[in-house]
Amino acid sequence: MLKLPPISLYIHIPWCIKKCGYCDFYSYVSKEIIPEAEYIKNLLKDLEKDLKLIYTRKINNIFIGGGTPSLLHNESIKNLIKGIKKRTQLSKFSEITIESNPKLIEYKNFRNYKKSGINRFSLGIQTFNSNLLKKIERTYNKKEAIKAIKEIKKINNNFNIDIMYGLPDQSLNNVLSDLKNTVKYNPTHISWYQLTIEPNTSFYAKNLHLPDENIIFKMFNQGEKFLKKSGYIKYEISSYMKSNYKCQHNLNYWNFGDYIGIGCGAHGKITKINGDIIRTVKNKNINEFIKGKYLNTKQLILEKDKPFEYFMNTFRLHQPVYKKHFQERTNISISDIQNNINKALQKEYLIENKDSWETTKKGKIFLNSLLKIFLN
Missing domain, CATH: 1.10.10 (Arc Repressor Mutant, subunit A)
Structure with missing residues (x-):
């Protein structure tokens, strides 16, 4: 018998300071002032349309991703969360996560993010090696990465650190050093995964000097052993947690739960009462989106x-x-x-x-x- 699954909300913020060479998520560099207020207003209208598809289900958790959501001012985040709460039923203990770029973390802004309802932060560190950060086209250095972690720790205990291995010219010692630096700051969650070069990225056309398969395998094996020894529990292919700190939003994906996706290029999956499952993709053109043209495609998953x-x-x-x-x-x-x-x-x-x-x-x-x- 069909049982409607729990449902989450994903919000896409498409702007970035700089597009990384390995990134295949929908994002673009803004050279003008970001139309924050206009975008937030249309995000909420986009949400209203999708809420008609989920009946009376409560939203279990929210994930604000991108792009770089931390480009937005605290007033924009406040209005976004306030608008969502006004329009939906949120579970009492909803996890609300925002992705953050280490270059953009300001204590005052992030303290206000928390006051608005954000209770989990995700930091895209990738590596603590300044030379490797340059090679993967990140916009900060080791010193700034560490400062960002320390600022987040002042604000909120529950935070994730993203770390990658298999970077160009990265050694096994580099990987283990990154993991040692990561656990030193005691994040509640670590996303540790291999760099993959997708066809629609600028890195795909470059001749990158990536570690060979044998080195990658050693990185993976020794890294896993270190994380386990450091008290992190592996609960998914690339996710490690302190006890009871699974990422609820991602866990919903992996359990084939439903999710509304709002914002430019956002994806959604919604199960209907008759058992049909539809996937939605939102308009990637920002100018069309803020004119009210939200939906790009809606497709039925075949049996x-x-x-x-x-x-x-x-x-x-x-x-x-x-x-x-x-x-x-x-x-x-x-x-x-x-x-x-x-x-x-x-x-x-x-x-x-x-x-x-x-x-x-x-x-x-x-x-x-x-x-x-x-x-x-």
Whole structure:
């Protein structure tokens, strides 16, 4: 029986100081004054349209991403959160996260962010090595990165640090040094992941001197051991937490939950009462967006694609995937995918229990191969 999943809200702020060479998120550099008030007004109108699709469900958490949301003044964030609360039912203990650029952290602004309702901050540090920061085209240095962390710690205990490995000319010692610097400041959450170069980025056309696969594997193995020894629990492919500090917004994605996406280029996923699941993509043109043209595409997920979409998210988690959960979120019978499950079992990617499936160590390493089994 279909059970409507919990729902989150993602808000996209598209502006950046500078577009990083590896970034494939929708963003652009603003050379003029950002039309903050106009954009916030239209974000809330965009939200109003999508709220009609979710019936009476409460919003469980909010994530303000980008781009660089911390470019916005505190008054804009205040009006945004106030407007959302006026229009929606927020869960009592909603996690509200904002992504932040270390170059833009000012104590006064961020203290006001917290007063507006922000209770979790996410810092995109990437590396503490100033030379490597230049190579990946970040706009700050090690000293500024550390200052940003210290400022955030004064304001809020709950914060995430993003760190990458596999950077151009990065050594194993560089990686371990980054992780030591990270845990030194005791973040509640660490997102630690490998740099990947996507086709639609400026780095894709460059001849970057990236570490080879053997070095990458050593970085991954030794880094994981260090994080575990430092008291961080791995609960997803690239996410590590202190006890009870999972990122609730991302956890909703990985559990195939629903989410409204508002703002330029934002993506959404919404389950309807009849079991249909639709994906929305918002207009990427800022000028059209602030004229009220919000929706770009709305597409139905086909029945044959639902298992792949579901497992693409849930197999990322380091926990069992329950059969009942699969049926609730997809409205598909287990018997309809049993042949695919059997193939995954034969290849030793999965273990099947009475009520659940679990990815094996081999399945985690070859996750893409595992997912292809469910791809129609």
